[in-house]
Amino acid sequence: MKTIDELLAEGVAGKRVFVRADLNVPLDGALITDDGRIRAVLPTIKALVDADAKVIVASHLGRPKGAPDPAFSLLPAAERLAELLGKPVAFAQDTVGPAAHDAVNGLEPGQVAVIENLRFNAGETSKDDVERGEFADRLAALADVYVGDGFGAVHRKHASVVDLPARLPHYAGYLIATEVGVLKKLTSEVERPYAVVLGGAKVSDKLGVIDHLLDKADRILIGGGMAYTFLKAQGHEVGTSLLQEDQVPKVQEYLERAKAKGVEFVLPVDILVAAEFPDLKTKAPANPGTVAADAVPAGQMGLDIGPETRKLYASKLADAETVFWNGPMGVFEHPDYAEGTRAVAQALLDSPAFTVVGGGDSAAAVRILGFDENAFGHISTGGGASLEYLEGKTLPGLAALEG
């Protein structure tokens, strides 16, 4: 894999460099609640600016449906990038249209432009190679060189991640190099006990990793939206909680295999429930109830792990030597459902373990809840990406940077 240092050595002055970043930051309206992913790509952007490149920064944000949607505009991220760089950043209101071309044509060496959300174009995420290729051709027309630095999206076979680097000279940015360097350590022999904590909301994306973890981890703690598919697999009702019904048989098989292999699955023993998803805008008190994990009432949904589970999970992490954590334990964006996530973060800090926290929301949660990010071994910008890396899978976005 060629790195950005090689590109800088070759010289980029005056060249148009396309930086595929992951600026998929959490937003409250147009307000960025955590800018960690923007700060993470700054070393790459600054190095290119200092080398007098014309820098084009591109990313997805959220999951719009292949068409422009103002709720998912990258403008707030572009504005924050300008603040962090301490210099103006041009913003194009389209991705490959006239505004993008104008913005790029207007760049002087050492200047930066952000183009609008890649996923406003159906070609970005299309499963059809031709459609993705056509969109990649239009992106390629904007640039001379490609730098891949959106670690959080390298597990996606998307046009800007896979097809575009095939069309341009390509290099890995500093963030990707750092992430891969740290995560590689977890793929070889790790200090034991090795505990993995899984939660969050992207349940179908992330359940598959357990297949691999059963050969690797000593303990697997399940929380967040993932817990309910496990509770259902154990025969409990889960009310209106997040549930991946079609995955229940697979989870039952995981539970059986874990027993046979001596891998400990740790599931919630109590849960905070409410009739409704909380209002994340007003943060109005949600007054949740606490119920046993096998007694979620019909019509209620689980939104955080309960107090007994917090203690249980802390005890299961206390003597771990290695911990990987992806996915908040509850809807931490609301203060009534933040304690589970806070307890796991605190337990990681209290344990002697080498700790890796991965995922856009998990990393944001740690910072938003006031923890010092430097106190953890590594905070990865990618959740799904880091999980798939640990699985030993070939990540399309890393493979694309190799050839």
Ligand SMILES: Nc1ncnc2c1ncn2[C@@H]1O[C@H](COP(=O)(O)OP(=O)(O)O)[C@@H](O)[C@H]1O
């Ligand atoms: N019980 C739950 N029900 C619904 N959503 C949940 C639950 N627990 C956590 N979440 C949500 O999961 C989201 C993060 O999930 P995910 O994207 O998978 O994590 P990451 O970005 O760290 O990989 C958060 O927005 C949080 O509100």
Ligand SMILES: O=C(OP(=O)(O)O)[C@H](O)COP(=O)(O)O
């Ligand atoms: O937030 C992300 O992943 P993560 O939640 O697994 O950390 C990445 O930006 C990828 O986004 P996607 O899962 O919509 O493809």
